Amino acid sequence: MNMQLVTGNHAAGHSLSLAGEANRGARGAVCGIYPITPQTEIVEYVARFPFSKGRVIPVESEHSAMGVCIGAALNGARAFTASSANGLAYMAENVLVAAFYRLPIVMAAVNRTLGPPWNIWADQGDTLMFRDFAWVQFYCDSNQDVADTALLAFRLAEDPRILLPVMVCMDAFIVSHTSMEVELASQEQVDRFLPPCSVPHRLDPQHPVTVGGMAFPPETLSQRMELDEALRRVPAVLEEHRAEFREVFGREVCGAVDSYRVADADRIVIASGTIATTVRDVVDEWRARGENVGMIRIKMFQPFPGREIRSLCAGVAKIGVVDRNYAAGTGGIFCHEVRANLQGQDGPFVQGYLAGVGGGDVVPGLVDEIMADLSCRTAAGEAVWKGVEP
Amino acid sequence: MSVARAELFGEECLLRPGNTNCGGCGMSVALTMLGRALAGESYSLVIPACCGIVTAGAYPTTSYNVPVIASTFASAPAFASGVAAVNDLNCEPGEHPAHVICWAGDGGTYDIGIATLSATAERNENLIYICYDNEIYGNTGGQRSSATPAAARTTTTPGGKSERKKDIIGIMAAHRVPYAATLSVAHPEDFRDKIRRALGIDGFRFFLIHAPCPTGWKTEPAESVELVRLAVRSGVFPLYEVFGGEDYRINVEPDGTDPLEYYGRQRRFAGEGADPEALRHAAQMRMERLRNLAGRRPID
Ligand SMILES: Cc1ncc(C[n+]2csc(CCOP(=O)(O)OP(=O)(O)O)c2C)c(N)n1
Ligand code: SF4
Ligand SMILES: [Mg+2]
Numbered sequence: 001m002n003m004q005l006v007t008g009n010h011a012a013g014h015s016l017s018l019a020g021e022a023n024r025g026a027r028g029a030v031c032g033i034y035p036i037t038p039q040t041e042i043v044e045y046v047a048r049f050p051f052s053k054g055r056v057i058p059v060e061s062e063h064s065a066m067g068v069c070i071g072a073a074l075n076g077a078r079a080f081t082a083s084s085a086n087g088l089a090y091m092a093e094n095v096l097v098a099a100f101y102r103l104p105i106v107m108a109a110v111n112r113t114l115g116p117p118w119n120i121w122a123d124q125g126d127t128l129m130f131r132d133f134a135w136v137q138f139y140c141d142s143n144q145d146v147a148d149t150a151l152l153a154f155r156l157a158e159d160p161r162i163l164l165p166v167m168v169c170m171d172a173f174i175v176s177h178t179s180m181e182v183e184l185a186s187q188e189q190v191d192r193f194l195p196p197c198s199v200p201h202r203l204d205p206q207h208p209v210t211v212g213g214m215a216f217p218p219e220t221l222s223q224r225m226e227l228d229e230a231l232r233r234v235p236a237v238l239e240e241h242r243a244e245f246r247e248v249f250g251r252e253v254c255g256a257v258d259s260y261r262v263a264d265a266d267r268i269v270i271a272s273g274t275i276a277t278t279v280r281d282v283v284d285e286w287r288a289r290g291e292n293v294g295m296i297r298i299k300m301f302q303p304f305p306g307r308e309i310r311s312l313c314a315g316v317a318k319i320g321v322v323d324r325n326y327a328a329g330t331g332g333i334f335c336h337e338v339r340a341n342l343q344g345q346d347g348p349f350v351q352g353y354l355a356g357v358g359g360g361d362v363v364p365g366l367v368d369e370i371m372a373d374l375s376c377r378t379a380a381g382e383a384v385w386k387g388v389e390p
Numbered sequence: 391m392s393v394a395r396a397e398l399f400g401e402e403c404l405l406r407p408g409n410t411n412c413g414g415c416g417m418s419v420a421l422t423m424l425g426r427a428l429a430g431e432s433y434s435l436v437i438p439a440c441c442g443i444v445t446a447g448a449y450p451t452t453s454y455n456v457p458v459i460a461s462t463f464a465s466a467p468a469f470a471s472g473v474a475a476v477n478d479l480n481c482e483p484g485e486h487p488a489h490v491i492c493w494a495g496d497g498g499t500y501d502i503g504i505a506t507l508s509a510t511a512e513r514n515e516n517l518i519y520i521c522y523d524n525e526i527y528g529n530t531g532g533q534r535s536s537a538t539p540a541a542a543r544t545t546t547t548p549g550g551k552s553e554r555k556k557d558i559i560g561i562m563a564a565h566r567v568p569y570a571a572t573l574s575v576a577h578p579e580d581f582r583d584k585i586r587r588a589l590g591i592d593g594f595r596f597f598l599i600h601a602p603c604p605t606g607w608k609t610e611p612a613e614s615v616e617l618v619r620l621a622v623r624s625g626v627f628p629l630y631e632v633f634g635g636e637d638y639r640i641n642v643e644p645d646g647t648d649p650l651e652y653y654g655r656q657r658r659f660a661g662e663g664a665d666p667e668a669l670r671h672a673a674q675m676r677m678e679r680l681r682n683l684a685g686r687r688p689i690d
Contacts, residue, residue: 028479030472055475060509064468067461067506071436071472074459077479079472093462203457203473205432205488212460215449 002184008175009038011143011182012108012168013045015150016080018190019106020046020054026196027076029054032068034061036087037120038176039110043082062087066094066105073103074211076202078154080105084172085112085126092129098165099134099227101212104157104199105165108150111139111273111324112172113358121359122171124273124325128301128333134227136166136234137302139272141254143180145299146170148245148253151185151193155241158197161233171324172359174274185249193248231303238300256300257308261287265294267374268313268348270338271322272298275355275362279322282367293371298334306341319348320374322367323383324356331383352383360387404428409445409453414611416601416618417441417522419575421493424520425455427585433489436470438503439463440495441528464502466492467510467519474517489589490517496537497527500556511565514593521558521596524603532606540672541653541664544606550663554672559632562596566635570596572628576619580629580641587631600627608657617655623647625677630684638684649673 006014020029033043033056047056057068062083069079083091088109098105113123127137136156140146146168153166170176185193201211215223238255245253260280262268271279276297286293296312298305313319319342323332330336335352342350353370356362366386373384404425411418421442434457437443443460446452461469470492477487499507499521507519526544527533533546537558541550562570569591573581588595600621602614609617621627625644632638649670653659659669 027476030475030479032468032472053479055479057471057475057513059468059471060505063462063464064471064506064509067465067468068472068475070461070465071459071469071474072476073472074469075473075476077472077476094465094468097462203434203459205434205457208452208455208457209450210443210446210452210454210458210460213443213446213449213452213458219449 002186003181004184005179006143006182006184007041007177007179008143008146008170009041009110009177010045011147011184012082012150012170013042014184015147016042016082016106016108017046017049018185018187019151019154019194020078020080021049021051021187022190022194023078023197024053026198029078030068030072031056031079032059032065032081033057034059034065034083034087036062036084038112038172039082039084039108042108042110062091063094066091066098069105070094070098070101070103073105073199074101074202076197076199078197079103080107082108082110084110085114088126089114089129095130095135096133097212100223102163102201103165104154104163104197106150106153106157107165107167109167109169110172110176111169119358120172122174122324123357123359124169127167127169128325130167131302131333134164134231135302136164136300138166138168138300139298140168140170140175141274141276141297141299143175143178143182145254146175147182147184148249151190152241152245152253154194155244156234156238159237159241160198160200161237162230164230171274183251189248193245234303235305254299256305257312258297258299259312260295262294262296262312265292265316267293267318267320267371268296268316269293269320269322269367269371269374270296270298270334272301272334273324275322275324278362278364279367282364282371286371301334301337304337304341309338309341313342313348316348318374318377319350320353320370321350322353322355322362322370324362326354326357335383349380351377351380353386354383355386362387404455405445406453406455409447411441411445412605412611414602414604414614416524416575416603416614418445419615420522420573420599420601421445423575423578423581424585427582428489431489431589433491434458434473435491435493436461436466436473437493438466438498439529440498442493442495442522444529463498464506466494466498466503467506467515467517470517471510471513471515474515478516487516492517492519494519494521495528496521496523496525497535500536500558508565511562511567511594511596514567516593518588518595518597520599522599522601524601524606525555526603526606528603528606541661541669542658543661544658550661552663559598563632563635567596568593568634569631571631573597573599574618574622574627574629575599575601576615576622577629577642584631584641606658609655613655617652620647620652624649624652624673626652626673628677628680630680638680640680640684644677
């Protein structure tokens with residue numbers, strides 16, 4: 001076992017690099033890099049890595065970092081990058097292209113508040129901006145989860161049934177810059193876990209096609225439908241890859257959702273990222289007082305695990321969703337999705353809580369207030385802002 | 391019919407018959423010349439948003455005889471850097487990697503893509519960048535770009551543009567790229583020779599093609615090639631090359647033709663803002679400066 005005390009950024013850089021190196025027997029690896037706090041250490045890690053068949057290209061912008069990945073992936077290489085906040089906003093146009101060209105690019109994204117105001121702390125608004133961009137998105141809760149999910153991401157992205165880019169998201173500083181004990185993969189394990197990257201539609205001089213030219217509505221519509229079908233295949237394929245992960249690495253990696261003490265719960269708090277860890281502790285405190293509360297952690301946001309949420313919430317009276325993000329005018333984005341997916345089901349109401357927006361700490365006391373508020377309610381109302389200075 | 395076409399254009403035809411470009415389009419002619427100059431070479435194209443990607447036609451057909459990637463408007467050199475990196479990584483020792491060529495308009499080159507172009511040139515990526523310069527945003531219906539010359543009327547400069555055209559070769563030379571050159575569809579041998587010269591050079595290579603656009607220039611389609619020939623003869627668009635950003639070489643000496651012969655045939659210059667003396671003077675000054683730069687190199 002290779003246990004090491006490392007940051008989330010280190011864990012991400014390690015897994016991305018080993019995945020790139022694992023493609024040395026095929027077309028190699030390419031990484032377009034551009035710095036932005038708090039992800040910079042990830043691309044610095046990759047830039048230091050001695051690839052035997054790879055190139056790290058230090059470009060002039062995030063837009064180009066993704067551009068380089070797109071060109072490399074279309075030429076058959078394993079391609080990856082990392083970014084945060086306004087870097088992601090600047091990259092957006094090419095983020096879209098990566099998915100619409102069906103390229104298995106992996107991006108580590110450190111969730112940071114979109115500016116202005118300039119704020120480097122945790123907020124998921126940056127990656128959730130890509131909700132509708134057909135990227136698979138995972139929200140990690142620990143450094144180990146980052147290290148493992150980054151490897152799982154390549155396996156899923158490159159699966160011929162999927163061929164979609166994958167984002168591996170983590171909370172700024174709480175994960176990216178905090179050291180935890182992590183079992184880091186070895187090159188030999190990654191070589192076993194990741195088959196050579198194959199992009200079936202890569203450039204082929206014997207069969208010249210134009211990738212991404214003009215298309216009329218019927219062809220565009222069928223391409224969108226194919227995207228939708230690929231996204232729908234993700235949950236089942238992910239389970240296969242998790243089983244293989246277990247076999248190679250001898251440990252579990254969390255899939256689409258995780259739940260805690262929900263079996264007999266009448267109230268459930270749903271959260272993502274590191275907030276879920278705090279909620280878990282508060283659930284224990286409330287359980288000790290005889291309160292039937294539980295927790296669901298949504299790890300995969302896109303495609304949204306609606307079926308799992310529906311079955312876990314069956315028979316529950318009240319659901320609170322904690323969002324560390326704010327969609328202007330409408331509240332928390334996870335809350336919207338949960339509501340949309342529970343629609344038509346008799347029973348639970350879904351109350352939204354905006355906590356830690358702009359990076360404030362979501363401490364146990366705050367989660368305690370959320371549970372108390374949820375317990376008193378008889379119906380859902382407007383989203384409640386938490387952590388506001390009196 | 392198809393047999394006759396194959397005989398006429400051969401296997402090496404880059405731009406296949408049947409594309410939808412306007413009649414008299416200089417870009418179409420330039421693509422044909424490029425295909426001939428690259429006969430026998432393995433290459434792919436990266437084309438940003440511009441007339442050149444519309445040329446490909448609609449999915450699933452393509453007018454191009456080589457693999458093409460459509461890039462976002464600003465990103466052609468970034469996409470191409472990724473493609474070229476993988477070609478280089480997969481090249482057997484002693485072998486030459488397949489060429490990667492960006493084919494971009496002036497809008498993608500001088501305007502929205504200039505930061506990415508600059509960075510790619512600075513990193514000296516192993517690729518060829520070709521800007522076909524029709525001095526206008528053709529695809530969106532004829533708006534100004536920073537390559538539009540002074541006095542030209544466009545839909546966004548209805549009274550004639552008051553600013554002068556950017557010196558893009560000067561900008562590339564300032565990056566000290568291994569090779570930069572201008573090309574004209576009126577000079578096919580010079581076109582072919584310089585493309586072939588670039589194939590033998592490693593690193594970043596830049597070309598600027600004067601690409602007549604009858605639709606945007608308000609000119610007669612049949613006169614396109616004659617027009618750009620006048621531009622070379624009068625020194626409005628000189629043919630020259632720059633090695634390593636320092637060593638300037640003029641390929642075709644202007645023959646003293648009056649620049650107004652070039653300007654006078656285009657309705658885009660027929661506005662009141664166009665001062666004939668100023669246009670003539672500007673062309674002469676530019677040529678003068680270029681001669682000075684070329685004179686800097688020792689005579690061989
Ligand atoms: C980001 C972005 N902004 C705007 C456009 C719209 N657009 C497409 S082509 C074009 C102009 C292209 O001009 P140029 O590069 O000179 O090529 P030409 O059309 O003249 O061949 C514009 C503005 C776009 N595709 N992408
Ligand atoms: S608008 Fe101009 S550049 Fe575009 S296809 Fe027509 S003639 Fe060619
Ligand atoms: Mg143009």
